[in-house]
Amino acid sequence: MPALAPDAVPAAPDPSSGGVPAVVVAGVWKRFGTSDVVQDLSFDVHPGELLGFLGPNGAGKTTTMRMILDIIRPDRGSIEVFGGRPGAEHQSRVGYLPEDRGLYRDVPVIDTLTYFGALRGLSTSEARARARQLLEEVGLGDALKKKAAELSRGMHQKAQLVATIINEPDLLIVDEPFQGLDPLNAEMLKGVLIAQRDRGAAVVMSTHDMGDAQTLCDRILLIDQGRRLLYGTVAAVRAAFSDGAVEVVGRDIPTDPSAYQSVSHASAFDGTVRFLLRDGATPRELFRELANTSAQVDRFAVEAPDLNEIFIRAVAGDVRAEAVR
């Protein structure tokens, strides 16, 4: 998509980011009150990589992101951003789209974006020019001087996106970016995230949508109760769970998981039943159990589970997660 494409790039090398991970989180702990919301968490993110940050509500994703941004500090462990301490040193290289986001309601959009650009290291004139350019690219060229309160929800979301990338960040952190977006804006945002990654930015994206994670992310990190459950490329994670799902086509196939020793979850759709196997169970055991029922099986196929299924299994404590933890 032409919109929001990076500027033309000169040949000069970037001395500030050669080979250094954008983010290194090592053994980080964070406690609020009596609960450890992040426990011994470690991961890294490299330039040109999109890391999917997955986990149920309250898993500690937002807290971790805020620690990377130096909005809050870890109790233990260390975080490095571009090889240094997070904070003022690197804030001009970071773009952040929080889950709770907004704009100044009674201020012209162009002024708000100019302010954010200036805070992230651009001169006022450069920030204004860049804001104008990006707003025009997302179709808000006529709304430059409108106040945020006068924008439609879709326009508001586009303006927030511009605010996130106005400084052309080297590290982009987006928290539930597709939440509340209409399909058109969601597609536009996906395009932007891919474009940012492809130009070399490191992208950390938290999401509940496993479909988005599967299609967009290079690696995923799944956490639950502050602990890392899964960490690796999408392909590696799916491979680790490759014998965890079986698709069966036929008639009179029992779909109640309690009818099987080897099944933890079953779903039926259009004559196909998809079984998730219990921890340690094998497709062969399910095959034997099916043979003892009145089911007529036309097709029996071992499938790699999708990320949604892996998410459920990993949170439930599936031992296969150990291979990619």
Next chain:
Amino acid sequence: MTGQPGGGQPAPRDRNTVSGLSPTARNRRRPTFLRLLTIVARRDYLRAVRRRGFLFGTLLLPIGLGALLTISSYFSSSSLGGGSGPVSAGPTLVVNESALPVTVNPIIAPGFQLVDRNTAQSSLTAGKAKEFYLIPSPYPGDPEVERIEASARNQALEAVQRQQGQEQILDVILRNALLAEERISPQIAERVLDPAHVTARTIDGQPVTPGSEIASFLLPYAFTLLFVMSIFITSGYLLQSVTEEKENRVVEIVLSSVPALPLMAGKILGLGAVGLTQVVIWVATALVALPVLNQRLSLDVHISALTLVLAMIYFALGYLAYGAIFSAIGALAPGSREAQQYAGFFGFLAVVPLIFTGVFLTDLGSPIVWILALIPLSAPATMLQVLTLAPDPPLLQIALSLVSLGTFVVLATVASARVFRATLLLYGVRPSVGRIVGAVFARS
């Protein structure tokens, strides 16, 4: 460690900014603390001074003083032009039908004329007079005196005021006549009518004009109210700025770009400059208007340069103290309504010294004054009153109150920055007391 075992890296792809900077990224500079502070301060300053509320509040005093001067000019010019006191609407006619020999002294009763009843009635009918006074024959046995008017219509305030003046003069005319009838000596008669002229002097013989007596009440109130109002208006802007960013969900984006310290410092300085702008406009207006007011209203109100300098210091420290508290309240409160309620409590503390103004006027050495001067949150209003009332600046009291207020400002700012950072991102919930206390005493 961090990449294990999930360290399978994604396939390398073409990157165009890892190896080279785009123009935007090339122009991007790491902002220094000072630059961030300046950006925040400048933005908050410009935003606040462009608000209608600020313009209205700031210009109200100059406009009010201008109106006062205009009104005083109007009345002084109209009284100069009329030149005949309460009878500027024509001669005041008096008809004496009693046995008492009444005379009219034009010095005591300018515009009064003794006439017979027919002349008075024809003057009234012809519109040459608006009314006449009839002293009937039973007077002085019966004290009844009549005012005869052309009609019984409701009268304007001006006519009522004129008649009150006429009746005061008529009283003097009649007292003179009664005293003369009893053959009281002119000297005694004059003292009966005008028993004493009070002249005030200081203990060392300096004259005390009525203006300075008025000023002793007027100045501390006006001066203190002016500065306390400005402290609260300015701190209110700070509260509004913090709660607005929290309610609009902008604060997290801002905090990801600016560390909490320059953000808070920028807000405090920017909005402090707003208050300073307001105070400077007010003080400049007062300095321009005071000589004119002194002349027009026979006052003797003066503000010394030292008082002004100290007032500015108390304004700055007072604003910083309340600003630190208000920014913490803004971070803590779930919404702007709750924030205003919490702030109102501290507002009460600030005006407590005004409740004790009576004590200030009678005894500046009172323990109440000392206690209020040493309590940081009441010190600004207390010392502003003391500065305007005390004949000489009480140096010890000033020094101790400044130390108390300054120490509080430092501690409150540190605590507020911690609370600000720890609670700003809690949307719609009240942080527990334990969490607030924990944030205040946290090491980082």
